[in-house]
Amino acid sequence: MATITVTVNGKSYTSDVEPRMLLVHYLREHLNLTGTHIGCDTSQCGACVVLVDGVSVKSCTMLAVQADGANVLTIEGLAQNGQLHPLQEGFWECHGLQCGYCTPGMIMAAYDLLQQNPNPTDEEVRHGLEGNLCRCTGYHNIVRAVQYAAAKMRGEAVPA
Template sequence: MATITVTVNGKPHTNDVEPRTLLVHYLREQLNLTGTHIGCDTSQCGACVVHLNGQSVKSCTVLAIQCHGAEVTTIEGLAPQGQMHALQEGFWEKHGLQCGFCTPGMIMAAADLLERNPNPTDDEIRHGLEGNLCRCTGYENIVRAVRYAAEKMAVPAGD
């Protein structure tokens, strides 16, 4: 066992973990943050994407002990309690989800994409989300949702 301290969604947590514990299992099993999902065992599907020190990572491919001292943001912490991030709004407005299982990872990956490229073309959105699989939507409405968020985020605050 190793003891780690990780700041998750702004709150510090100190826990004992097995060295082999995956970040996704730490979040889901020990912190009860079950919004981060597991859809595969080969780092393909992206359902487990979270932000580690501000960058998107597949939390099934990161060990919990690697996150000692780090900041992790999950879907539960993307927006302040009771509010929605522009991407969450976009997915709702544009019907960017059906079963919702891939959605938390998809939104977290899209948030990172918009951070790097605030005004992506449809093609850039499609390529930017290549690490996330969705089986329900055919991606058309996910593209619309991300575009909605990009447009909304481009409006200066207060407008």
């Protein structure tokens, strides 16, 4: 067992974990933060994306012990004071989700994308999300949702 201290969604946790435990299992099983999902076993689907020290990471591809001392943001920590993040709002407004399973990972990946590129083209959104799979939407409305959020975060009128 190894002892780790991780800040998740602004709250500090100290836990004993097996060295082989994946970060995604730590979040889901130890901290009961089940909003982060698992959709594959080869790091393709992106359902498990969280931010580690501000950078998007597939949490199935990182060990919990590697997150020792890190600051993790998950989907549960995105809304502030009951106010949805513009990305969450965008996904709702633009029907950017159907079954909702890929959505947390998709939103967290888009969060990182918009940090790096606050004014992306549709093409850049599509390429920015190429590490995340959605089987329901065909991505059409996910692109719209991200553009909605991007406009809102830039303080512009949201696209129709």
